[in-house]
Amino acid sequence: MSATVSPLAPKKYPKMPAVDGVRIATAEAGIKYRDRTDLLAMVFDAGTAAAGVFTRSKCPSAPVDFCRQNLAGGKARMLVVNSGNANAFTGKKGRETTRMTADAAARAVGGATGEVFLASTGVIGEPLDAGRFSHLLAGMAKEAAPGRWLDAARAIMTTDTYPKVATATVRLGDAEVTINGIAKGAGMIAPDMATMLSFIATDAPIAAPALQALLAGGVGSTFNAVTVDSDTSTSDTLMLFATGAAAKRGAPAIADAADPRLGQFKRALNRVLKNLALQVVRDGEGARKQVEVTVTGAKSARSAKRIALSIANSPLVKTAVAGEDANWGRVVMAVGKAGEPADRDRLAIWFGDNRLAVDGERDSSYSEAETSAYMKRDEIAIRVDLGLGRGKATVWTCDLTKEYVAINGDYRS
Amino acid sequence: MSATVSPLAPKKYPKMPAVDGVRIATAEAGIKYRDRTDLLAMVFDAGTAAAGVFTRSKCPSAPVDFCRQNLAGGKARMLVVNSGNANAFTGKKGRETTRMTADAAARAVGGATGEVFLASTGVIGEPLDAGRFSHLLAGMAKEAAPGRWLDAARAIMTTDTYPKVATATVRLGDAEVTINGIAKGAGMIAPDMATMLSFIATDAPIAAPALQALLAGGVGSTFNAVTVDSDTSTSDTLMLFATGAAAKRGAPAIADAADPRLGQFKRALNRVLKNLALQVVRDGEGARKQVEVTVTGAKSARSAKRIALSIANSPLVKTAVAGEDANWGRVVMAVGKAGEPADRDRLAIWFGDNRLAVDGERDSSYSEAETSAYMKRDEIAIRVDLGLGRGKATVWTCDLTKEYVAINGDYRS
Numbered sequence: 025m026s027a028t029v030s031p032l033a034p035k036k037y038p039k040m041p042a043v044d045g046v047r048i049a050t051a052e053a054g055i056k057y058r059d060r061t062d063l064l065a066m067v068f069d070a071g072t073a074a075a076g077v078f079t080r081s082k083c084p085s086a087p088v089d090f091c092r093q094n095l096a097g098g099k100a101r102m103l104v105v106n107s108g109n110a111n112a113f114t115g116k117k118g119r120e121t122t123r124m125t126a127d128a129a130a131r132a133v134g135g136a137t138g139e140v141f142l143a144s145t146g147v148i149g150e151p152l153d154a155g156r157f158s159h160l161l162a163g164m165a166k167e168a169a170p171g172r173w174l175d176a177a178r179a180i181m182t183t184d185t186y187p188k189v190a191t192a193t194v195r196l197g198d199a200e201v202t203i204n205g206i207a208k209g210a211g212m213i214a215p216d217m218a219t220m221l222s223f224i225a226t227d228a229p230i231a232a233p234a235l236q237a238l239l240a241g242g243v244g245s246t247f248n249a250v251t252v253d254s255d256t257s258t259s260d261t262l263m264l265f266a267t268g269a270a271a272k273r274g275a276p277a278i279a280d281a282a283d284p285r286l287g288q289f290k291r292a293l294n295r296v297l298k299n300l301a302l303q304v305v306r307d308g309e310g311a312r313k314q315v316e317v318t319v320t321g322a323k324s325a326r327s328a329k330r331i332a333l334s335i336a337n338s339p340l341v342k343t344a345v346a347g348e349d350a351n352w353g354r355v356v357m358a359v360g361k362a363g364e365p366a367d368r369d370r371l372a373i374w375f376g377d378n379r380l381a382v383d384g385e386r387d388s389s390y391s392e393a394e395t396s397a398y399m400k401r402d403e404i405a406i407r408v409d410l411g412l413g414r415g416k417a418t419v420w421t422c423d424l425t426k427e428y429v430a431i432n433g434d435y436r437s
Numbered sequence: 438m439s440a441t442v443s444p445l446a447p448k449k450y451p452k453m454p455a456v457d458g459v460r461i462a463t464a465e466a467g468i469k470y471r472d473r474t475d476l477l478a479m480v481f482d483a484g485t486a487a488a489g490v491f492t493r494s495k496c497p498s499a500p501v502d503f504c505r506q507n508l509a510g511g512k513a514r515m516l517v518v519n520s521g522n523a524n525a526f527t528g529k530k531g532r533e534t535t536r537m538t539a540d541a542a543a544r545a546v547g548g549a550t551g552e553v554f555l556a557s558t559g560v561i562g563e564p565l566d567a568g569r570f571s572h573l574l575a576g577m578a579k580e581a582a583p584g585r586w587l588d589a590a591r592a593i594m595t596t597d598t599y600p601k602v603a604t605a606t607v608r609l610g611d612a613e614v615t616i617n618g619i620a621k622g623a624g625m626i627a628p629d630m631a632t633m634l635s636f637i638a639t640d641a642p643i644a645a646p647a648l649q650a651l652l653a654g655g656v657g658s659t660f661n662a663v664t665v666d667s668d669t670s671t672s673d674t675l676m677l678f679a680t681g682a683a684a685k686r687g688a689p690a691i692a693d694a695a696d697p698r699l700g701q702f703k704r705a706l707n708r709v710l711k712n713l714a715l716q717v718v719r720d721g722e723g724a725r726k727q728v729e730v731t732v733t734g735a736k737s738a739r740s741a742k743r744i745a746l747s748i749a750n751s752p753l754v755k756t757a758v759a760g761e762d763a764n765w766g767r768v769v770m771a772v773g774k775a776g777e778p779a780d781r782d783r784l785a786i787w788f789g790d791n792r793l794a795v796d797g798e799r800d801s802s803y804s805e806a807e808t809s810a811y812m813k814r815d816e817i818a819i820r821v822d823l824g825l826g827r828g829k830a831t832v833w834t835c836d837l838t839k840e841y842v843a844i845n846g847d848y849r850s
Contacts, residue, residue, distance in 0.1 A: 080776070082780075149794065150799070344846065356525070383528065
């Protein structure tokens with residue numbers, strides 16, 4: 025946790041309702057941090073369905089391996105998350121830690137180890153001793169209570185400067201269902217996913233395969249469309265749990281992600297995903313501005329997204345935004361380096377509503393004064409039209425400031 | 438030009454001999470900078486062969502387009518380079534500027550416009566008015582003189598903190614031939630090539646197709662193996678000119694790059710290329726340390742290079758080096774995100790001779806004190822062995838400091 029809260033932090037937090045079938049406990053295990061919580065246990069009623077998407081790193085953490093394996097069963101009874109140590113690149117010891125933690129969690133809730141999910145975030149390469157916290161899980165399972173979502177978000181923070189929560193309540197059939205989510209992440213954030221942990225739970229009765237399809241469908245334009253520093257973590261984990269408790273109140277059991285009754289739910293889930301993903305960007309290490317990059321007119325949506333990410337990951341674009349300069353020449357550079365189809369002489373570039381370039385050259389009618397005023401805002405939108413096709417994509421990032429370098433380079437000095 | 442010279446600048450410059458058949462002039466055209474030269478003319482004897490490699494940007498500058506077109510002829514009489522304005526993304530006006538400049542240059546040397554080569558470096562998107570400097574070319578062609586290589590290097594600087602020159606003299610047949618080169622570049626530096634301009638000339642009599650093959654063969658492990666910030670320029674230009682003047686002193690005419698008599702020449706050319714490429718890295722914006730990244734044991738050389746670049750471009754690795762921290766966990770991350778074959782449990786990582794990780798976990802025998810002492814050096818070598826195959830590659834970068842952000846973000850404030 026940083027002493028200075030991001031200027032882009034939410035002004036206030038939503039009231040987080042309980043999600044039927046979910047209970048939460050946090051603890052100070054002292055894994056690395058002092059005087060703060062660093063351990064989260066989320067306990068689910070029996071029969072809770074689980075879905076997840078994970079980092080595409082070729083060097084995933086031990087908990088990521090563990091979760092991938094358990095996801096085949098599709099059932100969850102307990103989620104255990106620690107901050108301060110990522111249990112990544114820890115070899116055999118790392119696997120032992122996940123096994124010991126899962127055994128303790130399973131005993132705590134009277135479930136199977138295959139119904140336990142784990143996530144760890146923090147330093148890479150330090151062995152994580154399960155003995156430091158696994159003995160706490162039985163007590164946490166006992167005292168876990170609904171509604172502690174903000175506490176949950178706090179316990180999983182690392183370099184985050186604020187806890188990240190989001191909630192939505194929508195109708196499913198004749199019943200109201202709730203979707204609550206938390207996230208953490210501030211650096212090592214890039215598609216696909218970043219040192220980002222996010223856990224979402226709903227009381228909607230949705231079967232695991234449908235839940236997985238909903239999550240996979242929602243992630244492309246949300247968590248997989250944000251980048252802070254182009255560095256993809258070993259530990260990225262996004263999970264969605266459905267307790268099904270709303271069935272008692274008349275919510276229909278959903279077996280298929282294409283079920284038309286899911287319309288509202290899908291939109292609300294995607295809103296929660298996007299809200300949390302943007303909170304991560306807005307807490308990007310050293311961030312002072314949120315940057316939305318939209319590419320239109322590309323040959324395909326895939327091509328548009330690659331170009332958008334090339335812009336969003338460019339250190340020169342990001343430092344220009346930090347300097348409040350509408351340096352569209354660097355945007356041209358980033359389009360050019362993406363390796364995707366582009367025709368220089370058809371390019372148009374906007375910062376907000378200010379068109380700075382058109383038909384491959386500077387827009388002679390643009391107002392420098394208006395653009396300069398625009399660049400002082402804390403939310404900047406960059407748009408590029410390629411003039412080639414109908415492909416489009418939007419991604420989000422933050423500016424690159426000296427504070428980013430300080431956070432990631434000065435910690436030893 | 439920056440007020441503060443990079444701490445990695447060369448302690449002294451080599452004495453640059455003349456290259457027979459090459460004459461140099463520089464001038465203060467006042468294109469953007471004041472009280473410094475910003476225009477370079479290099480005049481070649483008739484019959485000089487030309488070779489070049491250029492940016493792979495999809496949005497190349499007007500001079501890059503112009504050079505690519507003229508390269509088909511393989512002959513050069515004059516090279517004109519300006520700093521302060523890149524003539525990139527300048528549409529039709531940009532093409533007119535190249536034509537007007539080339540016309541004036543051709544008249545100045547009594548050659549054809551197809552024998553003129555142009556390069557521009559500086560701001561993108563500002564129209565470059567050829568009228569500001571094309572009238573100077575006739576006078577420059579007249580007063581051009583041999584041996585002014587350091588002046589030439591100075592005239593093409595932008596954010597460079599020092600001029601970059603290199604030279605080699607080797608035997609070709611029974612004659613001595615000289616290879617001289619200059620380069621500029623400090624930011625927007627990434628494979629393939631960066632806002633990097635480099636011009637090399639030799640008096641060796643080598644035909645254009647052979648010259649092109651030599652240049653293309655040498656660039657992969659030199660200029661295309663350096664990155665400062667992963668941002669590829671619109672303007673990268675590397676050209677090699679061979680006047681053939683050494684033929685008068687008995688050097689054999691070379692028509693084929695595979696000619697065995699080229700052995701010494703090839704090695705010397707590659708040394709000059711590597712020397713200049715490393716000077717660019719060592720002048721990377723804000724650089725305090727040079728970082729050499731070597732990947733061995735990859736599935737292929739191509740895979741090794743991609744992983745090496747993933748490490749060299751990672752902001753988290755680069756900020757850790759700036760902070761003098763041997764943060765090998767971030768190296769694991771960068772290996773994992775490269776998307777290339779890697780087996781976490783076979784990875785080994787060294788900083789210098791200090792092995793920090795082996796078989797997928799921390800090397801329990803590594804000395805933190807020795808590693809910390811090593812990280813204080815100004816040249817850091819990171820080595821990763823993947824344990825999969827025989828592919829290997831080395832690339833070079835610099836650290837990422839607050840000064841980089843200041844140079845690229847504070848220029849307006």
